[in-house]
Amino acid sequence: MVQLKNKQVILKKYVSGFPRESDLQVVENFIELKKVPEGSNQILPKNLYLSCDPYQRAMMSNSFVSRFGSYTPGAPIHGYGVAKVVESGHPDYEKDDLVWGYAIWEEYSLVPSSHMLFKIEHTNVPLSYYTGILGVLGITAYAGFYEIGCPKKEDCAFVSDASGGIGQLVGQFAKLLGCYVVGSAGSKEKVDLLKNKLGFDEAFNYKEEPDLDATLKRYFPKGIDIYFDNVGGKTLDMVLVNIRIHGRICQCGMISQYNLDQPEGITNLAQLIYKRVRMHGFSASDYYQLYPKYLGFILPLIKEGKIVYVEVKVEGLENGPAALVGLYGGHNVGKQVVVIAHE
């Protein structure tokens, strides 16, 4: 029995308020390498890339935001990642297969094959893309915009946290379709990225807009047809005032709320009735069946350079806690990836 050192990132205790690096801990345990238990159909992947995602903040709580599941204090956290199969007890996977999907924040894992895993078929793109544009983030942006947003050419679309991984993609999908697109973000650098590199029609730094209602009226004099919401809170409340008849709100995330002990109250929901608006929470997990169709849509766009995709990589699992926590300080521009190993 070969035992290998296995670094892990564990949650020390439930977090309230802004998460700090010290809420997570890097520990070293051991794992039996090349030892999927006899007769089980588990898979033993070596993790290569891990995705840092806003929703993970919610899983560090056991409060109102964590109803879809919390991490267990003392145990490693999990999320999405890219991995190489070291050993497989499952007939669908072989040694050296590349996969993406559910990943525990550690070097090696024993993963029940019932967990969501996709085999990677296209390797002429950076493998790390499967933590983002070719993974859950991509499906989220695609399903959210097309299935939930039901966009039409010339629709007026607003994307919050537009410089985040999902927001960047949604804005570009909207531009490719011929929508008018405005994004909000939290720094001048991010606003520049949106306007100059990602092709948004307009972008603004919400921290410099004291009257968000006036701001939205300035950018959307006729109102908003589609709001792709990544932030919730006051932004959502003011969008409700500025949404158009038959508008759609793609309810993807509420990052502005995840660090609060009590969420802010939304006061303008009556607008849903007056304007006959559809507000629809969604999750990529309901749309995995679209993945082949999505790959057929996105891979050519990537190859032809019609989509800009910005990744920020840190090397080493020991730098994972800082990278993940950094999401909530608004420092990252683009998709935050933790590199554990290059293959």
Place this chain on the structure above:
Amino acid sequence: MVQLKNKQVILKKYVSGFPRESDLQVVENFIELKKVPEGSNQILPKNLYLSCDPYQRAMMSNSFVSRFGSYTPGAPIHGYGVAKVVESGHPDYEKDDLVWGYAIWEEYSLVPSSHMLFKIEHTNVPLSYYTGILGVLGITAYAGFYEIGCPKKEDCAFVSDASGGIGQLVGQFAKLLGCYVVGSAGSKEKVDLLKNKLGFDEAFNYKEEPDLDATLKRYFPKGIDIYFDNVGGKTLDMVLVNIRIHGRICQCGMISQYNLDQPEGITNLAQLIYKRVRMHGFSASDYYQLYPKYLGFILPLIKEGKIVYVEVKVEGLENGPAALVGLYGGHNVGKQVVVIAHE
């Protein structure tokens, strides 16, 4: 030129807080009878029945709740009603035609034919039904439940203000389809009506339930599939906590908010994401094309006694203000109708 006395109900000034009878005034003016202006395609109806509807409260304000239009102080209020055509300049309408639709709160009106009017074809039911079950109220309940709620047999449905005109119908539609249906209302008398006459599985008096979260968990141990919301506010907030994955919220009205100067904040919207819930504001006006189909559905149910429909009638336009204002005190059980004339 024959001039006739024409009683009207006017709004004295914008209302804040609970409306009082004294916010409205019955005045007597004159109208030129049988005198549609030469060459116009207006219609001159004699009003028979007027409908009292919760949304009218919003139109008495010029605050947040009135964004879809306010009444004009000093002018008569309007709503829906049943009328007989006295004279018509429009080729689709003839003298003595019965119509339902847009109605001004007065005895005689000059109505532009561009306003919504439906000719009444079926007269073997009480004419007053066209202010409610055979009018906008019926289309609202039908479109809201079937088109927005997408109900399935055995779904668990919750209806607030269930003893109101729309709620009564929605609950009965849900039972006819084979759903489990619980209604909330504001008095013992209303709860008895729901359970004993309208066939709801369960009903409760929300005023006697200090912990609405616990109440909903008691009636919906597995959660709520469809919430037909007529009240908004705290009830909506607690439903969000108790809604099931892929639940639907038919956002029809927010009567609990219409008398507030500032709406209450809704704090549990993140549940829309975790449970992938669709919350959809709607209005009957988007579904008038379903009216023939709806009549085909509802008329047999009425004839066969499979639908209970409760009306409360007051006689005389001079009693209209009290009847309308009474809605917001929660006194009415069933559809409140003002009878102006029997034909």
